[in-house]
Amino acid sequence: MQQLLxxxxxxxxxxxLDNTALVIDDDxxxxxxxxxxxxxxxxxxxxINLNGGILAPGFIDLQVNGGGGAFFTNDPSVQALRTMLDGHRPTGTTSMLPTLISNTRPTHQAGVKAVRDAQDQGYKGILGVHIEGPFFDLDKRGAHNADYIRPLDQGDLDWLTDINDTRVMLTLAPEHTQAGQIRQLTEAGIIVCAGHTNAHYQxxxxxxxxxxSGFTHLFNAMRPQTGREPGVVGAALDSADTWCGIICDNHHVHPASVRVALNAKTPGKVYLVTDAMSTVGSDTKSFTIYGEEIFEKDGALVNAEGRLAGSAIxxxxxxxxxYRDMNVPLEESLRMASLYxxxxxxxxQTLGRIASNYRADLVHFNEQFNVTATWVAGSMQSHLPAEQ
Structure with a gap:
């Protein structure tokens, strides 16, 4: 069946493009x-007459801890993934990497199995899994529980490199790996990113x-740049071929720092992530991780120590x-959310653009940046209030 937008x-x-329609054929x-x-x-x-607004490629979020009231590490199940997809879709996210934070190996293995099962059941919005930790630096652990932080060992390498049926992004602190371990991971097809790291530039x-190949939530939980020690941030901005995820919520990163990163980094290598927690798409504005309550305060999520614990966007x-606060052109802001x-x-070749033969993952939003509809593989969902 065809849809004409x-x-x-x-x-x-x-x-x-103006004066242009879009035809969807099936998915x-x-x-x-x-x-x-x-x-x-x-x-x-x-x-379907969209009555103005902008129709763009559906957003792709590579760091999603939770949504709709579900927190993936607490509940590594297909049902939690379904809830997260439903919770984020009204914000324009049509696909994601659900993210597991530092925990035990069995918990992470259960999360990978849930992702496999969701994909087998046809959940187009689940692109793989992001395993964030536990191979971190203790001083840069942020809200991750210190009890779980540990070095990468052979058992970890064995099960991680054996995952060959779904995409895996792994965030670790490179200074706590042994020579050759990152090569072993990347040769197995794992996307390895630096994060929660106190590494030096070298x-x-x-x-x-x-x-x-990447840096998780640039500027946050990593050694900063100074004149004499470029640190992790300097290495990220200096390396032409690496990628940087960045949280634009006006809490994690100052607008000027975002502009500095975009000016310094190779064009097209900085992408938006939410690092969202379970409160997104939910009426409940607090949740528990590691037995500790995380709550929303002034638009941010913090723990009892006042540390940032993911985002609420x-x-x-x-x-x-x-676009509005950091002066990033709208075209670039949209590319950072989808194409990059x-x-x-x-x-x-299948996602991130609106072009013939691409999967019909789309988001429509109005001038107020309210999402009015999304499509995932051609399946439309309206997000207008019921009275409209």
Missing amino acids: TGARIFTGDRF TIFSLPENDNVVQDFPEASR QVTQAIKEGL GMIDAVRIA PAEYLKMD
Whole structure:
């Protein structure tokens, strides 16, 4: 069955198109015809007038701890993944890497199994899994429980490198790995990122030589840059081919720091993440991890010590904040939320753009940055209030 979407300005991932419609055929984008005579050209299509606003590629979030009231590490199940997808979809997220924070190996193994099962059951929005920890530096652990922080051992390498049926992103502190371990991980297809790390510049550059390719929530929980010691931040900004995730919520990173990163980094290598917790898409504004209550305060999530513990935003919020508060052009803000994460996952031949033969993952939002509808593999969901 075909859908004919009209009435919106379309951002393709490369540029804006006016006077253009979008035709979806089943789960795939069929064409982008001009509006003239489009109804006559597709008489059998179900027509949807979007009444203005912007139609863009669906957002891809590579760091999602929870949503809709579910927290994946606490409940590594298919049901939790379904709840997270439902909780984030009204914020424009059409696909994600559900994220497991530092915990036991059996908990992480259960999470990977849940991701496999969800994908086997046809959950198109689950692209793989992000395992964040526990191979961290204690001083940079943030809200991760110190009891779980430990070095990477052979047992970890064995089970991680044996995962060959789903995408895996692994965040670790490179200074706490042994020579060759990062190479072993990346050669097995794992995307290795630096995070919660106190590494020196040279340690990071050596890890990059072994295949480390990304930096998790840039600026947060990592050795900062100084004039004499570039640190993790300096290594991230100095390396042309690596990727950086960044949390634009006006709490984790100052707007000026975002602009500095974008000016310093190779164009197209910085992408938006939410690092969202279970409160996103839920009426409950507190939750428990490691037996400790995390609560929302002034728009941020903090623990009893006042440490940031993830964010309270969805992807449309990150796009809006990047555009309005950090002066990132709207086109670039949208690419940071869709095209660039797709490129990092090497999925940019099917996701991250609006073009023929791409999967029909779409988000429509209005001038107030309210999401009005999303499509996942062509399946539409309205997010308008019931009275509308």
